Amino acid sequence: MFDRTKLEKALAGTADGFRSLKGINDAPSQLHEDGSIHFDEWDWEVGVGLYGFYKHACIVGDERMKRNLTSWYAAQIARGLPPRQINSTAPMLCMALLARETNNEAWKQIVFEWAEWLVNDMPKTVDGGFQHLVKERENEGQLWDDTLFMAALFIGVAGDWLDKPEWVEEAYYQFLVHGRYLSDPVTGLWYHGWTFLGHHNYAEAFWARGTAWITIAVPELFELVGERYGPATRQIKALYRRQVEALLPLQLANGMWPTLLDQPDSPPETSATAGFAYGLLRGVRTGLLASTYRRPAMLAAKAVLTRIDAAGIVQEVSDGTAMGHDFEFYRNIPNTPTPYGQALASLLLIELLAAEEFLQDVA
Template sequence: MATLTKVKLEQTIAKVVGQMKNMRGSIEETAPIGIISMENWEWPQGVGLFALHGYYRETGDRETLRFLTNWFDARIQEGLPDKNVNTMCPMLTLTYLAEETGRPDYLDLCREWLDYVMHDMPRTEEGGIQHEVTGSANEGQLWDDTLYMTVLFVARMGVLLKNDACIQESVRQFLVHLKYLTDPSTGLFFHGWTFLEGGHHFARALWARGNSWYTAGLVDYLDMAEQPEGVRLFLLSSLRRQADKLIELQSPEGAWHTLLDDPDSYPETSAAAAFAYGMLKAYRRGDLDAKHRDCALRALNYVLSSIDEDGVVRGVSYGTGMGRTLQEYRDIPICPMPYGQSMALLLLVEAMKHGDGSAEKEASETKAAAEAPISRAKGGRRNE
């Protein structure tokens, strides 16, 4: 990678990491547990921790490792929240720390939370994990978020404990969720499904970040656990069909709208980063094609332009519950969030692996060649 490009990316990464570690609330929150401050234990913090650990694995940065162990030690001492789909998310990172540090207290906690998932977590029909969260049981509901927040942890524990039952459970969850959430006409994913009320997809929202949980989560799932070959091929075919549609829906400036098929909804940066990360990594793995890489590079350029001088990732929507109307998604406020920082971090670290600086070079060329002016300032950058 060209020295200047590598230095620039490293400097941006350092700023993004610093902001994530020190993130505090910036708006009045509606979630029962605060989901902005990194001092809380919830799913956004879990997503952030996983990205930080990935950064540590790539760089060997001992300060980041200390941050992670100190974070878990502090939260454990404070007392952990009730177990549910979203509070399960930090446990994924703890599996890696348990393995690396050899600390039995970390592993015991992982076993305890895994036991809850495998035996006590509420299920829907056909055994899907019900998307129970803090303050809401969401009875009978499947959400696309669940795969990232809980199922990756189950798969990782299967590897750590050499327990095939966990791997098979992770496979079942992917298949059940794809069965009920896939839009057959586009290959994209609806935000949720309920088995109650006759069965329906709520607002039939093709929500960007919800879709991106699959794109970003699948490439790491395929890395962390071995699936039966037929399952692996099925999951990749779902990724390819999704990625093909994403190419069609990408905006001229390189982003995607928070409702993927609604150009009047605002562009959303965390989804752009997660889509780009998943497609770039899948291309490097040999699972997607050059056209998907080029799409990801346009998104990389968009994400880079959305990171301010202090390393704050802008244009990120607040936590998004299940909408009964599409307008509810359009009205979600925008503010810096841990998962905005983390998805950008995953993308930037992945971009460092793509040769001689071609990722940023090609992204810049895409920006220069674009005929349409960047319109984010006009298109719904609200509450920043």
């Protein structure tokens, strides 16, 4: 049974695990006894974790957590933010939500300038998709599925807050243009990426963790900025529902999903399983999905919980994965403890704690 105390203990454990993987060894947790946050890096892994903390603080009414998030951002701004790209945009989502809540004028300007850069100056692909520009490489002409969580959600929130409806429209458009090139019309699953330099989906891999970002991002889009632009909303919902329908037959008997979704003998992968479980639960709780999706989500959640060890480290998480040109590339990615594995498991645990009705057996 999903006991609240057990879930809270698991969430604290994954937080400790995140802290240790980031090399933060001067306190028993990434959250110090005074609640302060000691992440040094500004990157997408931290951005996912901070967004989860903010959501948890909103759910339980934890104003101290919000103050400590605010302190973390203030320290980062004081030392200077990193160059703008897709992955460095991820922490901007939580920052925009905090700034909107507190009406922080200085942060408002930072949010405005970052969002304006994304819309007007960041490299785009054919059809105006956000090129998956990261610090390691430009990825010219490439669309990647995780771009939607890392950057499109922020653009939507910034536009909603700053009365820039064209930015909210841009967020919707990014979901549509990525869906056009990454969603497979035959299966409903999403490919890892697309390139306009050759016009192909690389290995045509239905890579689990990449696909999970879609399952997460669609419910978040509607929750954060509402359902707008009727035809676009209908299309995005259809893409999401087709995807989750395709996922269910591919779930393994133990609740996990394999690294390559349509290849059950490929290694099971916990970060993707956590993302799918989170996205399904969010879909049910927000009315995007029927309640029948709760059972596979809870089966996946149980599988994730069993893969959190005594030190709070999430096991069976595949290492960072660039774009692959064949299936063996994905099969051969080793498992290793990773901050994003911790962040995705934490996000799932926060969602479980948010919904009392989910704390039950799935017989």
